[in-house]
Amino acid sequence: MAAGEEFAAWMTKWGEKMKKKIFEHVNIFDGIQKDCLLDQTVAVEAGKISVIRPAGEEIDKREAEVYDCRGMTMLPGLIDCHANIVGLITAEQKDGITPGTIASSVLRGVQEGKNCIDNGVTTIRVDTAGHHGTYSLRDAFDTGNFPGPHMVIPGRAICTTCGHGWNFGNHVADGPWEVRKAVREEIMAGADWIKLMITGGAGTSTERMEDQQMCREEIEAGIDEAHARGRKCFAHLTVSKAIQEAVNAGIDSVEHGILMDEETAGRLAETNTVLVPTLGVYRRLVDRGEKGLVPDYMYKKSLAVVERHTRSFHYALKAGVNIVAGTDSGQDWFPLGFSLLRELEIMNEEGLGNAETLRSATSRAAELLDKADIGQVAEGFRADLLIVRGNPLKKMSDIRNMRFVLKDGEIVSCREKI
Numbered sequence: 001m002a003a004g005e006e007f008a009a010w011m012t013k014w015g016e017k018m019k020k021k022i023f024e025h026v027n028i029f030d031g032i033q034k035d036c037l038l039d040q041t042v043a044v045e046a047g048k049i050s051v052i053r054p055a056g057e058e059i060d061k062r063e064a065e066v067y068d069c070r071g072m073t074m075l076p077g078l079i080d081c082h083a084n085i086v087g088l089i090t091a092e093q094k095d096g097i098t099p100g101t102i103a104s105s106v107l108r109g110v111q112e113g114k115n116c117i118d119n120g121v122t123t124i125r126v127d128t129a130g131h132h133g134t135y136s137l138r139d140a141f142d143t144g145n146f147p148g149p150h151m152v153i154p155g156r157a158i159c160t161t162c163g164h165g166w167n168f169g170n171h172v173a174d175g176p177w178e179v180r181k182a183v184r185e186e187i188m189a190g191a192d193w194i195k196l197m198i199t200g201g202a203g204t205s206t207e208r209m210e211d212q213q214m215c216r217e218e219i220e221a222g223i224d225e226a227h228a229r230g231r232k233c234f235a236h237l238t239v240s241k242a243i244q245e246a247v248n249a250g251i252d253s254v255e256h257g258i259l260m261d262e263e264t265a266g267r268l269a270e271t272n273t274v275l276v277p278t279l280g281v282y283r284r285l286v287d288r289g290e291k292g293l294v295p296d297y298m299y300k301k302s303l304a305v306v307e308r309h310t311r312s313f314h315y316a317l318k319a320g321v322n323i324v325a326g327t328d329s330g331q332d333w334f335p336l337g338f339s340l341l342r343e344l345e346i347m348n349e350e351g352l353g354n355a356e357t358l359r360s361a362t363s364r365a366a367e368l369l370d371k372a373d374i375g376q377v378a379e380g381f382r383a384d385l386l387i388v389r390g391n392p393l394k395k396m397s398d399i400r401n402m403r404f405v406l407k408d409g410e411i412v413s414c415r416e417k418i
Helices: 003-017 099-118 133-142 176-189 216-228 240-249 262-271 279-290 296-319 338-349 354-360 363-368 396-400
Strands: 021-028 037-045 048-054 065-068 072-076 078-083 121-126 150-152 193-197 232-239 253-259 274-276 385-389 402-407 410-414
Touching: 078 338, 078 363, 099 121, 099 133, 099 402, 099 410, 121 402, 133 150, 176 193, 176 216, 193 216, 216 232, 216 240, 232 240, 240 253, 240 262, 253 262, 253 296, 262 296, 279 296, 279 338, 338 354, 338 396, 354 363, 354 396, 385 396
Parallel strands: 021 065, 021 072, 078 121, 121 150, 193 232, 232 253, 253 274
Antiparallel strands: 021 037, 037 048, 072 385, 385 402, 402 410
């Protein structure tokens, strides 16, 4: 094919991609209201939601693709605020970060990106990577080379010597000035957020869940340096003392809160500090551990805290803490995408109402990420959308009934005949 013919074919394909799309007779969860807007028509063009009207009103359908969505609900694209898209798999953990494990983890990230899209997850905040290959992966998704979500990236998480994830390539720093330097280096590499590993967890063998690994001065230094340079900061936190110190220092979101007490939950509510509870990951570790599919130390530590973690979540609900959804998934034993659907179901089962559960992965997550153009179905917002059969506001498991997923106004995954 001649160069001119190739260009003409490309332009034809591009024109088809950018074609106006109209979704008729669809119910809408807009990301805010507790009830659906019923029987609506939604037009999408140039990557944005251009029109929302009751189905009976006239709308220009010329040169548009029209989809009948009777019995379906449109929601904002889901947001996972704790995603390990390029985490090392179990077999690689003994090797740590090497050129080989960096390459293999980024290649797996391509598949994990598709897993996200196929399950309606159109934006993720990366948890930690151990290397900077995430930036190239983000660019590949954004340019359309591979299907994948928009990514908000913290670079390498910052931990202390022998701290959480030291063996996964995290940025090791000891003392306030080393922590400040580490924050600066991650921002220099391109970090959108800064991630601190303040306490112990399940993923590293040389620690306990209840360990506080960063002292108050290190916590304050990391958060202050991030904020001074216009970055928000989130942290792996399990125990109440460390959570309180981080909240007092201005942490923007608390991850896990596994051993959080009732008083500390009240402090989060008082300061409107976000909690990303990640309830599903430790239950998944127990399930996989019983089958011998994860290291024994991870299984035993998770088994010991699942019940206590659930209690901490109940403290948060009682106190009125701002809950945002995240999964801590992306490993070989817990793929991305479906993990967020399961997280929403678990939070709902544990007492978070349907509308609040859906907000936690849409409008509230977008607010945390300072993304003013996603997280809602509204005119002028980016057309990152999913359409499911049924109504998750009435039955949360309907969130699994994916029919269409749109990213920037294009249908990127479809389980319905077109």
